[in-house]
Amino acid sequence: MLGLPELMRAARLPTPARRRPPSARRLAPVGGSRYNELINRPFNSAPALAGPIKMSNLSTSRAAFTPIRTKRAFEEICIQIRKEIQAGALSAGDRLPAERELAQQFCVSRATVREALRTLEIGGVVQLLKGSNGGAVVQTGNPAPIARTMEDLLLLGGISLEDFTEARVCLQAEIIRLACLRATEADFAALEANIARTRTVDASLDPDERTALNVEFYGLLAAATRNTAMRTMMSAFTEPLSYYIQQIGPDRTWDVAASREKFLAHLRDRDAKAATREMVEHMNRLHRYLVSRFEARAPD
Known part of the structure; x- marks a missing residue:
């Protein structure tokens, strides 16, 4: 059987890093005493979700920064800002000092400050706003970078498709x-x-x-848990697969809507075991389909 890098190359996707081919082991089924223990254990209610940042609540921070003396100065700036957040000097909704002021405090160029702020924005730490009320504002967090990282790991061979599916089964x-x-x-x-x-x-x-409806379905399911961490993790496991399915096309022999209707019926009945069995069957079928399609496109 061809490894995922060769399969991805055959599907005309970017070439991932070389790694060992996936083993032929079966995915572990969800069930047994360990699963029953998880199903039956009590669980406290989740805390209330954090609300969006309001412009009226923004305030310029008084965090203290020190001059930078390293070659990769923008990384040190990121580290210092993150440390101020950890120490409580910066919190969600706080506006960082203006770019010019930050450059003076860090003793670096404004270009270096901009590079640091862009890095923090990509990481979901700050949001860069434009206009008279613009600037770098500390966020409550952004789950998008986690999904991007998971997608990169899958594409580059850091995580095998088999391990990805197995972890997804456990999360689901x-x-x-x-x-x-x-x-x-x-x-x-x-x-x-x-x-x-x-x-x-x-x-x-x-x-x-x-693709949009698929992402939405799993997002709605995760939202029903009332657990923001679960919603973030679900997004990280849904979006990478949606990308691959979009590239190779869906399984026309499988009625996804019918499977989800059965799943929803079990969910309404509060039957976690039956709902899980239906979902696991769907995910295992999807896994086999992805592997078969990539193999079919592989060169002889």
Whole structure:
């Protein structure tokens, strides 16, 4: 069997780093005493979610920075700003000093400060706002970089497709357990509407809308847990796969909408075990489909 790097190359995707080919072991099933223990254990309610940053709440910070003397000065700036956040001198909604002032405090050029701020923005630490109320504002956090990192690891061979799927199965089992405990009728209605739109898109063969609906479905399921960490992790495991499916095309022999309708019925019944079995069957089928399609495109 060809390894993921060769399979990706055959699919005309960017060439990943060389790594060992995936083993032929089966993915571990979800079930047994360990899973039952997870399903039945008590779980406290999740804390309230943090709200968005309001412009009226922004205030310029009084964090103290020291001059930079290293060759890669922008990295040291990032480190200092992160340390100020850890120490509590900076918090979500605080505006950093102006670019010119930061350059003076760090004893570096404004270009170096801009590079540091862009790096922090990519990492989800700050948001760069424009206009009269612009500047670098500390965020509550951004999960997007986590999904990008997971996608890079999968593409470059740092994580095998097999290990990725196995971890996704474990994550989904816990998300389903929590959703069965906490989901409301509004959550069920949102999932039902998503499935109905998915069936319509399946007929129109629109790949972009299909991808968007797939990401939305898993986002809605994760939101039903009322756990922001679960939502972040779900995004990290959903978006990379959506990219690959968009590249090679969906499995036309598999009625995804029908599978999700069965899943939702189990979820409404608060039957975590049955819902998990339906989801695991879907994920294992998807895994086999991805491998077979990449193998079919591999050179002889």
